[in-house]
Amino acid sequence: MARRPEVVTQPDVVKGDGRGAKWRGSLDADIIIANAPDPVFVSDLEGKILQANDAVSQLLGFRQDEVLEQSLSRFISPEETREFTAALREVVERGVMRNVVLNPRSASGEVIPASLNASALRDPNGKAIGAIGILRDMRELDKARAYAESLIENAPDPVFVSDLEGKILQANDAVSQLLGFRQDEVLEQSLSRFISPAETQEFTAALREVVERGVTRNARLNPRSASGQVIPTTLNASALRNPDGKVIGAIGILRDMRELDKARAYAESLIKNAPDPVFVSDLEGKILQANDAVSQLLGFRQDEVLEQSLSRFISPEETREFTAALREVVERGVTRNARLNPRSASGEVIPTTLNASALRDPDGKVIGAIGILRDMRAYEQVVRDLEKSKTELQEKILDLEKFEEVVVGRELKMIALERELESLRKKSKG
Numbered sequence: 001m002a003r004r005p006e007v008v009t010q011p012d013v014v015k016g017d018g019r020g021a022k023w024r025g026s027l028d029a030d031i032i033i034a035n036a037p038d039p040v041f042v043s044d045l046e047g048k049i050l051q052a053n054d055a056v057s058q059l060l061g062f063r064q065d066e067v068l069e070q071s072l073s074r075f076i077s078p079e080e081t082r083e084f085t086a087a088l089r090e091v092v093e094r095g096v097m098r099n100v101v102l103n104p105r106s107a108s109g110e111v112i113p114a115s116l117n118a119s120a121l122r123d124p125n126g127k128a129i130g131a132i133g134i135l136r137d138m139r140e141l142d143k144a145r146a147y148a149e150s151l152i153e154n155a156p157d158p159v160f161v162s163d164l165e166g167k168i169l170q171a172n173d174a175v176s177q178l179l180g181f182r183q184d185e186v187l188e189q190s191l192s193r194f195i196s197p198a199e200t201q202e203f204t205a206a207l208r209e210v211v212e213r214g215v216t217r218n219a220r221l222n223p224r225s226a227s228g229q230v231i232p233t234t235l236n237a238s239a240l241r242n243p244d245g246k247v248i249g250a251i252g253i254l255r256d257m258r259e260l261d262k263a264r265a266y267a268e269s270l271i272k273n274a275p276d277p278v279f280v281s282d283l284e285g286k287i288l289q290a291n292d293a294v295s296q297l298l299g300f301r302q303d304e305v306l307e308q309s310l311s312r313f314i315s316p317e318e319t320r321e322f323t324a325a326l327r328e329v330v331e332r333g334v335t336r337n338a339r340l341n342p343r344s345a346s347g348e349v350i351p352t353t354l355n356a357s358a359l360r361d362p363d364g365k366v367i368g369a370i371g372i373l374r375d376m377r378a379y380e381q382v383v384r385d386l387e388k389s390k391t392e393l394q395e396k397i398l399d400l401e402k403f404e405e406v407v408v409g410r411e412l413k414m415i416a417l418e419r420e421l422e423s424l425r426k427k428s429k430g
Contacts, residue, residue: 039114039135042121045088047072047081050130059114059137061107075104087118092128095120099242102135113138115243141243158233158254161240164207166191166200169249178233178256180226194223206237210250214239218362221254232257234362260362277352277373280359283326285310285319288368297352297375299345313342325356329369333358340373351376 033040033051039059042051052067060067060075073081080102090097100116114135121130152159152170158178161170171186179186179194192200199221209216219235233254240249271278271289277297280289290305298305298313311319318340328335338354352373359368 033132036134039137041067041133041135042130043072043088043133044130045092045128047084047088056135059106059112059135060104066107076102084116087116088131091118091120091131095128113142136243138243152251155253158256160186160252160254161249162191162207162252163249164211164247166203166207175254178225178231178254179223185226191223195221203235206235207250210237210239211247214247232261255362271370274372277375279305279371279373280368281310281326281371282368283330283366285322285326294373297344297350297373298342304345314340322354325354326369329356329358330366333366351380 030051033042034053036053037055039055040053041049041056043049048069048071049067050069052064054064056067057064072084076084083100084102087097087100096117096119098117100118102114102116103111104114105111115138116133116135118131118133120128121132123129149170152161153172155172156174158174159172160168160175162168167188167190168186169188171183173183175186176183191203195203202219203221206216206219216235216237219237221233221235222230223233224230233256235252235254237250237252239247240251242248268289271280272291274291275293277293278291279287279294281287286307286309287305288307290302292302294305295302310322314322321338322340325335325338334355334357336355338356340352340354341349342352343349352375354371354373356369356371358366359370361367
């Protein structure tokens with residue numbers, strides 16, 4: 001039987017016990033291995049297992065005495081034995097190796113997917129004499145990976161997985177339907193095959209954002225389909241991480257923007273050709289779009305209106321009222337008959353009413369408002385004319401009432417005179 005190599009331990013340390021007394025103790029590597037939560041084993045350079053903790057027995061279902069002094073080849077396939085031997089050479093040369101895939105067979109015959117990280121075991125002279133291996137049970141991770149792959153495969157949106165160089169490692173059927181390429185024409189291809197050089201640079205920048213922040217949103221991509229059609233899309237991507245949490249790629253979701261772009265173009269056409277003054281603003285009140293009717297109302301050119309805050313055209317008090325109206329748009333989706341009195345290029349104050357509805361992004365979040373102004377000058381003139389007519393009518397009624405009083409008074413006097421004359425006639429006859 002080969003002599004079991006001595007595991008190098010840390011030198012004795014001296015510690016205080018809090019009462020001035022001192023005690024000496026040693027931290028034995030055997031204790032660390034025995035109590036490690038992960039399956040840990042020590043092997044020589046031929047792959048013979050010299051030490052293994054209880055977690056190894058729990059993983060494989062073998063007793064300690066069925067594991068110790070056995071070659072690892074007892075538990076893994078011949079091909080994996082060769083891979084493990086190559087990994088041992090890497091441990092000797094580099095001192096460490098990571099994520100070697102092993103599939104040991106348990107006592108019940110189950111094949112257990114595991115990954116192996118190993119570091120060199122050295123004698124007191126620093127010579128590598130074996131390896132300390134840590135196994136990671138990949139069954140739950142493989143289940144999670146299979147579940148994730150199922151989600152990707154069955155997602156209604158086009159979903160792909162790429163490495164950090166932009167090579168496509170996985171893509172669902174929706175990607176093929178979007179681009180018109182077969183799966184084998186997409187996989188292992190660089191995304192640069194489908195997008196322009198400028199967009200390739202933007203995608204690379206998006207990948208950097210994924211690495212730094214874990215996510216990127218609404219990056220614009222315009223891939224070219226198999227038929228040559230350029231398809232407008234937006235890309236949302238999140239980080240793909242290895243078991244150690246390191247970002248190794250990205251999971252990207254594409255959104256076909258053709259219908260949305262058509263709807264946006266239609267909406268822009270409606271705004272542009274609307275007879276009423278219509279504008280689009282963000283939630284701070286900055287004007288992003290305005291039709292010709294706005295320019296005609298205010299007397300400013302388009303370039304004097306766009307990118308300006310609405311506060312340039314209305315009073316500070318009305319700016320506060322408009323801000324409150326925007327809050328109502330965010331909360332309720334609409335606001336009605338808010339009063340605004342913008343000042344035109346000539347300095348005229350123009351009475352208007354504002355009806356506004358929410359402007360939403362593709363995710364339904366309110367990002368601004370679409371406002372329709374109604375010029376109230378003609379209406380207010382009509383109101384003024386009616387008020388004037390009402391006043392004139394009231395004055396005429398008063399005049400008529402006065403005239404009526406005079407006429408009635410005269411009639412009463414005439415009646416009184418006639419009665420008096422009649423009385424005199426009767427007296428003269430008598």
